[in-house]
Amino acid sequence: MATIPVEAGFIVAGLLFLMGLLGVLVRRNVIYILLAIEIMLNAAGLAFVVAGAHWQQPDGQVMYFFVLTMAAAEVAVGLSLVLQMYHKFNTLDANLINKMRG
Amino acid sequence: MLSLLWLVPMLPLAGFAVLAVTAGQLPRKAVSAIAVGSVSLSAFIAILITIAYVVTAPAGAAYSQTAWQWIRVGNFAPAVALRLDALSVTMMVVVAFVSALIHVYSTGFMADDAGYSRFFAYMNLFVGSMLILVLADNLLLLYLGWEGVGLCSYLLIGFWYREPDNVRAALKAFFVTRIGDAAFAIGIFLLFTSLGTLNIPAILNGISAYPRGSALPTAVAALLLVGAIAKSAQLPLQTWLPDAMAGPTPVSALIHAATMVTAGVYLIARMHTLFLAAPAVLLAVAIIGAVTQLMASFSALTQYDLKRILAYSTISQIGYMFLALGVGAWAAAIYHFGTHAFFKAALFLGAGVVIKMLGEEHDIFKMGGLRLRQPVTFWAFLFAALTLAAVPPLTITFNSKDLILNQAFLSEGGLGLWILGLIGTFLTAAYTFRMVFVVFFGPEHGAPEKTPSRSMVVPFVILAFLGAIAGVPELLSSISGGNGFYSFLHSALPGPVRDFESAGDPWLLQLIYVATALAGIAVAYLLCERAPQYTRSIVSTSVGSLLHRWWLADWGFDWLYQKLFVGPYMVLARINRSDFVDLFYRGLALVSRVINGLLSSTVNGNVRWYVAAVAGGAVIVVGLVVVL
Numbered sequence: 038m039a040t041i042p043v044e045a046g047f048i049v050a051g052l053l054f055l056m057g058l059l060g061v062l063v064r065r066n067v068i069y070i071l072l073a074i075e076i077m078l079n080a081a082g083l084a085f086v087v088a089g090a091h092w093q094q095p096d097g098q099v100m101y102f103f104v105l106t107m108a109a110a111e112v113a114v115g116l117s118l119v120l121q122m123y124h125k126f127n128t129l130d131a132n133l134i135n136k137m138r139g
Numbered sequence: 140m141l142s143l144l145w146l147v148p149m150l151p152l153a154g155f156a157v158l159a160v161t162a163g164q165l166p167r168k169a170v171s172a173i174a175v176g177s178v179s180l181s182a183f184i185a186i187l188i189t190i191a192y193v194v195t196a197p198a199g200a201a202y203s204q205t206a207w208q209w210i211r212v213g214n215f216a217p218a219v220a221l222r223l224d225a226l227s228v229t230m231m232v233v234v235a236f237v238s239a240l241i242h243v244y245s246t247g248f249m250a251d252d253a254g255y256s257r258f259f260a261y262m263n264l265f266v267g268s269m270l271i272l273v274l275a276d277n278l279l280l281l282y283l284g285w286e287g288v289g290l291c292s293y294l295l296i297g298f299w300y301r302e303p304d305n306v307r308a309a310l311k312a313f314f315v316t317r318i319g320d321a322a323f324a325i326g327i328f329l330l331f332t333s334l335g336t337l338n339i340p341a342i343l344n345g346i347s348a349y350p351r352g353s354a355l356p357t358a359v360a361a362l363l364l365v366g367a368i369a370k371s372a373q374l375p376l377q378t379w380l381p382d383a384m385a386g387p388t389p390v391s392a393l394i395h396a397a398t399m400v401t402a403g404v405y406l407i408a409r410m411h412t413l414f415l416a417a418p419a420v421l422l423a424v425a426i427i428g429a430v431t432q433l434m435a436s437f438s439a440l441t442q443y444d445l446k447r448i449l450a451y452s453t454i455s456q457i458g459y460m461f462l463a464l465g466v467g468a469w470a471a472a473i474y475h476f477g478t479h480a481f482f483k484a485a486l487f488l489g490a491g492v493v494i495k496m497l498g499e500e501h502d503i504f505k506m507g508g509l510r511l512r513q514p515v516t517f518w519a520f521l522f523a524a525l526t527l528a529a530v531p532p533l534t535i536t537f538n539s540k541d542l543i544l545n546q547a548f549l550s551e552g553g554l555g556l557w558i559l560g561l562i563g564t565f566l567t568a569a570y571t572f573r574m575v576f577v578v579f580f581g582p583e584h585g586a587p588e589k590t591p592s593r594s595m596v597v598p599f600v601i602l603a604f605l606g607a608i609a610g611v612p613e614l615l616s617s618i619s620g621g622n623g624f625y626s627f628l629h630s631a632l633p634g635p636v637r638d639f640e641s642a643g644d645p646w647l648l649q650l651i652y653v654a655t656a657l658a659g660i661a662v663a664y665l666l667c668e669r670a671p672q673y674t675r676s677i678v679s680t681s682v683g684s685l686l687h688r689w690w691l692a693d694w695g696f697d698w699l700y701q702k703l704f705v706g707p708y709m710v711l712a713r714i715n716r717s718d719f720v721d722l723f724y725r726g727l728a729l730v731s732r733v734i735n736g737l738l739s740s741t742v743n744g745n746v747r748w749y750v751a752a753v754a755g756g757a758v759i760v761v762g763l764v765v766v767l
Contacts, residue, residue, distance in 0.1 A: 061750050070747075131746050 046087030053080035067122060067129045071115045078108045140191035141202045143184050144221050147231060148274060150181040151238075152267035158260035167255055174259035175242045178266050182232075182239035189232040192223060193627075200224055200630060201340075203276050217337050220276035225631030229473055230273035230405055233480045237397045238266045240598035244488055245389040247594035248495060258298060258387070265291035269398050273405060277337040278327050281406075285323065285370070288399045289316050295394060296386040308382040315379040319369020323406075326362030329355070343412040356416035363410060364420055364427075367403030371457045374431040378696045380454055381438075384446040388491030391446060396453045396487050397480040404460045404476055408469045411632055415467065425465020425547075429559040432458025434694055436566035440573065441690040444501045445490045448574050451693075452527065453483055455563065459543050462560060466553055468546035469632035470625050471539075474613070477624075478539040482526040482606030488599035489520035492591045493578060503574060508583030515596060517579050519603035524575050526606045528568035528656050531649075538610050540564065541652050542625065548648065549637035561655055568659025576668040 057080060060073025082101040089097015119129065126134055154177030158170060165173070192202070201224040209217045223231075242262060249258050268287025275281035297309030331337055333355050334345040349356050367373075372380035383395050394400070407414055407424065414421050432455040439451035456479050463472035493509060493516065494501060510517045529537040544564070548557040613624050639645055666674045677683045689695060741752070 058750075058754055062747055062754070065747075134746075 043087060043091040046090075047084060050080045050084040050087060053077075053083060056080075065130050065132055067119050067131055067134075070131060071112065071119065074115075075108060075112070078104055078111075141188060141197060141223065142204065144188060144202070144204050144223055144274070145206060147181050147185050147188070147235060148221075148267050148270035150177045150184075150267075151263045151270065153177060155260050155263035155267060158256055158263060161256070163254075163256040165256060167250075170256045170259055171246045174263055175239070175246060177263060178235070178242045179239045181266070181270070182235040185232045185235035188223070189228050192228050197223075205276075209279070214335060215331070215337075217277045217279040219280060221274040222276035222339065223274065225628050226405075226408060226473060227273050229477060229628060231270060233477050234266070234269050234273060234398050237480050237484050237602070238262075238269075238393060240602055241389050241393040241397075241484060241488070242266075244392075244491070244595050244598040245387075247592040248389050248491055249387065250592065252387075254298065258295075261291050261294045261298070262389075262393070265295070265394060265399070269402075272402060275339075277339060278330065278342070279337050281339075281409075282324065282327060285366075285402060285406075286320065288394070288402065289313070289320065289370070292316070292383070292394050292399055295390040296383045298386055298390065302385070305385040308379075308385040312379040312383045315376050316369045319366040319376060319403075322362045322369075323366025326359045326366065329359050329362065339409060343410070346413050346416055349416055351416055352418055353416075356413055357420055360410075360414050360417035360420040361423075363406060363413070364424060367406050368427060368461075369403075370406075371400050371403030371461070372454050373403070373427050373458060373461055374434065375696065377431060377435065377454050378693065378700060381442075381447050381450045381693060384444070384450050388446065388487060388494060391450070392484045392487030392491065395450065397484040400453060400457060401460065401476045401480070404457065404464060404472055407461075407464045408473055408632055411464075411467075411469050411634065414464070415634075421465055421467065423465075424461055425550075425553075425556055428458045428461025428463070428465055429547075429556045429563075430458075431455070432462065432563045433559050433566070436563050436570060437690045438693050439570040440566065441687050443503055445494065445503050445506070445574065445578065446487070446501060448503070448570060449483070449486055449490060452486075452567070452570065455567065456483065456527070459540060459560065459563070462547055462556060463543040466546050466550035466556065467634040468543060468550075469634045470628035471542040471546050473628050473632070474625055475539040475543055478526070478606060478609045481602050481609055482523045485519065485523040485599060485602035485606050486527065488595070488602060489516055489523060492516050492595055492599060493520075495595070496589060496591055498589075503577045505584050506578045507581040508579070510579040512583070513591075515600065516591070519596075519600045520579070521575060522607045523603040524571045526603075528571045528660060529564065529652065530568075530656050530660070531653055537652075538613055541649060544652060545639075545645065545648060546637065549639070550635075561651070564652060565655045565659040565662075568656040569663045572660045572663035573667045576663060580668050 054077050057073045057075075057077030060076065061070050064070055064073060082104040085097040085100040085104070087097070089095065089100075122134060123129055128134070154173050157173050158165075201222060203220055203222040205218045205220040207219050209219050242259075245258070245262065249255055252258065265288060268284045268291060270284075272281055272284025272288060275284055293309050293313040296312050297306045299305050300309075327337065330342055334342055336342060336345065346356055346359075365376075369376040380395060380400065384391055386395070414424070435451045435454035435458060439448050439455065442448045442451060456475070460472040460475050460479075463469075463475065492513075493506065496509075496513065496516075497506060500506065526537075529540045531537040544557060544560045547553045547560055550556075616624075616626070666677075678687050692698065741748070
């Protein structure tokens with residue numbers, strides 16, 4: 038089995054993370070922001086897995102399970118918040134929902 | 140008997156304490172009882188002490204009483220101690236007695252005033268401070284009294300504080316005397332650093348170790364002289380006294396004629412050894428006195444406010460006292476202080492009666508003809524005026540001023556001073572009788588509004604009478620050759636003894652004085668009573684009107700000081716309105732506010748900005764960790 042060099046794995050993970058971060062920063066729709074956060078979480082998970090594979094340790098994959106579980110919980114809470122948001126403000130634009138200023 | 144000495148200043152202070160604590164809640168009768176009672180009792184004890192002192196003089200002709208140790212810091216240990224000798228006993232009894240009479244007068248004068256209790260509280264504080272001043276055994280306690288009377292003077296000039304002019308006059312008095320107080324304080328510091336004590340007899344002993352005219356006595360005497368001229372309203376710091384007439388008339392009588400303004404005279408007499416060791420300063424005292432009395436007399440000639448005439452007269456009479464001090468005739472100065480306290484207080488009280496009667500009218504040209512309507516006031520005022528003008532057959536106290544002139548005449552190089560004094564005698568008689576003729580003779584201008592109460596007239600008459608006869612013991616002793624008041628003082632204040640070469644000289648000089656005074660009265664009679672049109676024609680000439688305006692404005696001193704000091708100071712104050720020391724602190728505040736603005740603009744409620752900030756921060760931190 039041809040091994041993938043660890044650098045390549047980390048670069049992919051880093052690119053994924055950057056994509057997610059850019060998504061969070063650029064998108065205004067809250068759902069897309071949540072999606073971008075999922076991408077960032079998965080990028081972190083990928084980095085764990087790559088590192089686990091590189092050092093021949095199971096800990097990386099174990100951590101990925103935790104991340105996965107946490108992401109599921111986050112999505113459940115996040116989506117319910119998004120629903121509430123839509124009920125309350127009738128919009129999903131994060132820029133318009135800035136009532137917590139100050 | 141002498142051990143009761145502490146009660147003399149303590150009683151008025153206790154009266155002040157009660158009046159101050161009750162703060163006007165007491166009924167007027169109770170206020171009068173406390174104020175007049177405490178001061179009268181103090182005066183009574185002062186008289187008893189004086190009698191005891193004169194009858195059986197204590198050992199060393201001085202009695203001192205230590206109440207307690209005031210402070211002790213290293214070798215600086217002033218005590219709260221009173222000292223009684225011929226000088227302080229004279230001052231004490233005159234101050235206490237005149238104060239008591241003026242307190243009685245004030246109950247009538249201030250009867251309708253809303254600040255009745257406040258007035259008497261200040262007056263009692265004043266009497267207490269003044270008695271501390273004259274009885275103090277050390278310079279620090281003396282300074283306490285000195286500042287106390289200055290404070291009371293300020294409070295009482297501005298007593299009717301709703302008038303801005305009164306407040307301005309009070310502030311002026313306070314500021315001008317403060318110049319002198321500062322100099323006096325520096326003099327005290329200098330004395331302490333070089334002699335290590337503030338006890339007055341110890342200082343006078345210590346100063347004799349310095350050669351005559353050396354630096355220390357000269358410097359200290361000059362500083363004390365500045366203090367004295369500010370307090371006693373002498374040239375060039377006399378400008379506050381005429382304005383101080385804004386206060387109630389009893390205040391003018393007590394503080395600004397009889398007692399406080401003579402504190403400078405007392406200070407110089409008290410420190411006479413020091414001044415003898417500084418002949419240059421002593422000469423300055425004499426010249427200041429002679430010039431002041433002359434200039435103030437000219438100013439008095441032109442004033443039309445009754446109280447201002449008397450104010451300039453006070454400046455002029457204190458000038459005589461300074462002249463006496465300057466030629467080393469301490470006893471003559473204190474003698475004149477005593478008689479002046481009586482007759483000038485009487486004149487002020489008489490002026491108060493007239494002013495009150497005419498409904499607060501101060502302009503003498505709106506008075507007139509009061510001779511027939513108020514015979515008692517007229518006669519008492521006339522006698523006080525005769526005493527001021529020093530006319531022998533009618534007043535017996537003529538000799539107080541004449542002693543001063545004799546001493547000036549006898550002193551070395553004193554002929555110039557004597558001539559100035561003689562011109563002053565002429566002017567004194569002239570301005571005094573100008574006042575008498577204009578106020579009491581001539582046509583009446585409207586009927587008096589009310590008759591003065593008895594509590595006002597009686598003290599006034601007593602003071603005028605005492606002023607006129609205060610010279611009796613001295614006159615008797617000089618005729619019979621016994622020990623009079625003058626030699627009594629001379630024992631405590633040894634000065635140069637000067638005698639006339641021949642026995643006829645004093646009579647000749649006496650004749651000159653009398654003739655001068657009578658000439659002054661005659662001129663006043665001619666110009667103010669007989670033919671006022673002459674006065675008008677003199678004033679209407681160009682030179683006459685110029686002099687008139689110049690003298691009316693007190694030789695332009697106020698104008699000069701306004702231009703020299705007050706104006707530039709106000710300009711500086713305006714420039715520095717936004718206090719430049721504060722610039723640094725205001726800059727600090729500005730920087731904080733700018734940073735605050737920047738930071739609070741980041742809290743915009745926009746979640747994506749926050750994320751960006753967190754991400755940026757994380758990048759910086761991680762970057763730092765990686766790089767470092």
